Amino acid sequence: MIELTGLFNYWIVVFLMMAGFYVVIARDNLVKKLVGLALFQSSVFLLYISMGKVADGNAPIYEPGITAYSNPLPHVLILTAIVVGVATTAVGLALVVRIQEAYGTVEEGEIHRQDVADDDAERPAPTTEGDAEA
Amino acid sequence: MLFGIFSLMTAALFMDLDAVDVAFTEAAVGAGVTTVLMLSCLHLTGRWEHQPSHNPLLPLIVVTVTGAALIYGTLDAPSLGDPGAPVHQHVAPRYIQQGPAEVGMPNMVTAVLASYRGYDTFGETFVIFTAGIAVLMLLGIREGPESVPGHTTVGAQQIILRVVVKLLIPLILLYGLYVQFHGDFGAGGGFQAGVIFATAFVLYDLAFGEGDTQRVVPASWLPRLGALGVLVYGGVGLASLLAGKPFLDYSALANDPVAGQHLGVLIVELGVGITVFSIILAIFYALSGRRHGA
Amino acid sequence: MSLVLDLLSGLFLLLGGFLSITGGVGLIRLPDFFSRVHASGLNETLATPLLLIGLMLQMDWSLDLLKVLFIIALVLATSPTAAHAMAKAALHGGLRPRAADDTGRPEDDPSKA
Numbered sequence: 001m002i003e004l005t006g007l008f009n010y011w012i013v014v015f016l017m018m019a020g021f022y023v024v025i026a027r028d029n030l031v032k033k034l035v036g037l038a039l040f041q042s043s044v045f046l047l048y049i050s051m052g053k054v055a056d057g058n059a060p061i062y063e064p065g066i067t068a069y070s071n072p073l074p075h076v077l078i079l080t081a082i083v084v085g086v087a088t089t090a091v092g093l094a095l096v097v098r099i100q101e102a103y104g105t106v107e108e109g110e111i112h113r114q115d116v117a118d119d120d121a122e123r124p125a126p127t128t129e130g131d132a133e134a
Numbered sequence: 135m136l137f138g139i140f141s142l143m144t145a146a147l148f149m150d151l152d153a154v155d156v157a158f159t160e161a162a163v164g165a166g167v168t169t170v171l172m173l174s175c176l177h178l179t180g181r182w183e184h185q186p187s188h189n190p191l192l193p194l195i196v197v198t199v200t201g202a203a204l205i206y207g208t209l210d211a212p213s214l215g216d217p218g219a220p221v222h223q224h225v226a227p228r229y230i231q232q233g234p235a236e237v238g239m240p241n242m243v244t245a246v247l248a249s250y251r252g253y254d255t256f257g258e259t260f261v262i263f264t265a266g267i268a269v270l271m272l273l274g275i276r277e278g279p280e281s282v283p284g285h286t287t288v289g290a291q292q293i294i295l296r297v298v299v300k301l302l303i304p305l306i307l308l309y310g311l312y313v314q315f316h317g318d319f320g321a322g323g324g325f326q327a328g329v330i331f332a333t334a335f336v337l338y339d340l341a342f343g344e345g346d347t348q349r350v351v352p353a354s355w356l357p358r359l360g361a362l363g364v365l366v367y368g369g370v371g372l373a374s375l376l377a378g379k380p381f382l383d384y385s386a387l388a389n390d391p392v393a394g395q396h397l398g399v400l401i402v403e404l405g406v407g408i409t410v411f412s413i414i415l416a417i418f419y420a421l422s423g424r425r426h427g428a
Numbered sequence: 429m430s431l432v433l434d435l436l437s438g439l440f441l442l443l444g445g446f447l448s449i450t451g452g453v454g455l456i457r458l459p460d461f462f463s464r465v466h467a468s469g470l471n472e473t474l475a476t477p478l479l480l481i482g483l484m485l486q487m488d489w490s491l492d493l494l495k496v497l498f499i500i501a502l503v504l505a506t507s508p509t510a511a512h513a514m515a516k517a518a519l520h521g522g523l524r525p526r527a528a529d530d531t532g533r534p535e536d537d538p539s540k541a
Binding site for chain 2: 006007008009010011014015017018021022025026028030031034035038039042045046049050051052053054055056057058059060061062063068069070071072073074075076077078079080082083084085086087088089090091093094095096097098100106109
Binding site for chain 3: 292294295298301302305
């Protein structure tokens with residue numbers, strides 16, 4: 001049981017990750033899906049940073065007299081990941097804006113319906129049974 | 135809105151986990167830039183979502199099963215703060231012990247970011263640049279009627295906002311410069327500085343309108359500045375190649391290897407800062423300049 | 429002397445904490461947007477400097493002390509501006525403050541016939 005209390009950071013990460021995952025798959029609105037993705041991303045950052053922490057360590061900036069530092073390697077990875085994350089979220093938001101302009105909506109169900117209707121309109125209606133498979 | 139608050143709390147959590155650089159970046163990026171971008175997008179797409187069309191039971195089941203599997207997978211993981219964990223064993227002690235001496239700067243995170251893992255950072259700068267180009271290809275920066283200098287929508291009565299913003303922006307810019315060039319001694323570096331710099335101009339745009347902001351930083355500069363940052367980074371690598379050492383080996387830049395490392399890190403961080411600043415500002419221009427039905 | 433400093437800093441920290449809590453309660457419980465902005469803006473603008481002064485009394489004279497002083501000045505300048513900007517934006521969006529007798533719902537608003 002004692003080892004389990006040291007694992008609570010992973011539980012928090014898994015909870016956040018699943019919350020983000022749920023938002024992505026359960027909601028129709030594209031902007032909400034993007035928010036869920038960003039939530040997922042934050043949970044991954046928390047995972048790495050919590051793995052890098054050393055008990056009684058200090059921030060990884062060298063100061064004379066301090067010997068215990070937290071691991072700088074996860075910090076480096078997550079630092080760039082955060083900025084890259086905002087750039088990709090911005091690309092996602094730009095795509096959503098264009099989708100809104102093209103379809104008039106950002107609800108996934110509506111978009112799918114419009115796509116199916118467009119496909120049906122393009123395909124010529126079958127005239128006899130022999131032509132139906134064309 | 136809630137997402138901005140969530141980002142701020144995550145930043146506080148990072149501080150508690152000793153990750154000062156990361157907390158800094160998360161606060162600036164998550165609580166600042168992402169909130170502004172999302173609000174700009176919501177302004178264009180509508181504030182309310184419709185009712186979801188399918189039953190939430192299946193996603194809930196999928197999520198619960200996946201979560202249970204993940205928690206089962208973490209039962210073997212090392213405890214929080216365990217100094218004997220595998221992540222602390224191989225290269226990390228070398229970075230901690232020899233980093234400040236080899237690269238010549240106390241901030242180990244900047245040392246690892248720019249020198250030991252310089253290739254990764256180069257790639258990431260390139261990713262940021264590509265994302266900016268993608269947004270510009272999707273949206274483009276319009277010169278609409280509101281981009282005419284001096285045209286204001288609600289700004290005319292916003293005296294308090296304008297005065298406070300005018301007082302704050304020089305401080306923000308100064309702080310951005312401080313973070314950029316002090317990043318090797320304290321928390322900071324190119325990524326944070328670029329974001330802070332961009333935030334100053336975003337604040338100006340929010341208070342004064344796009345016309346005036348585009349007079350200060352014209353939209354046509356931004357892709358070029360983004361490319362310039364990446365080229366600076368690559369140029370440093372090329373200079374190392376021409377001096378006979380591997381790509382991005384900064385010890386070739388000066389007679390003394392440690393001074394060369396320090397110089398290389400400074401120039402590389404500058405390139406990163408320029409790219410991050412121009413791309414974030416370009417994305418903001420693109421999203422906020424988009425008008426309904428444009 | 430250090431006892432006086434400790435007592436004073438404790439007092440400031442308690443006051444700041446109390447104001448933060450009342451600001452939070454006001455944010456949730458007050459009925460109208462404008463009164464909520466008023467509550468949180470006022471309370472938090474005073475609470476943050478009080479908390480920081482309480483912390484400053486625990487620190488020695490150093491560069492860090494000066495930095496905390498700058499943070500206090502920054503908070504005093506930006507927090508009321510943010511509250512003002514929010515109220516202004518709401519007014520521009522059409523929200524009106526609730527008078528004593530109406531229920532606050534747009535359809536019951538007497539000024540919009």
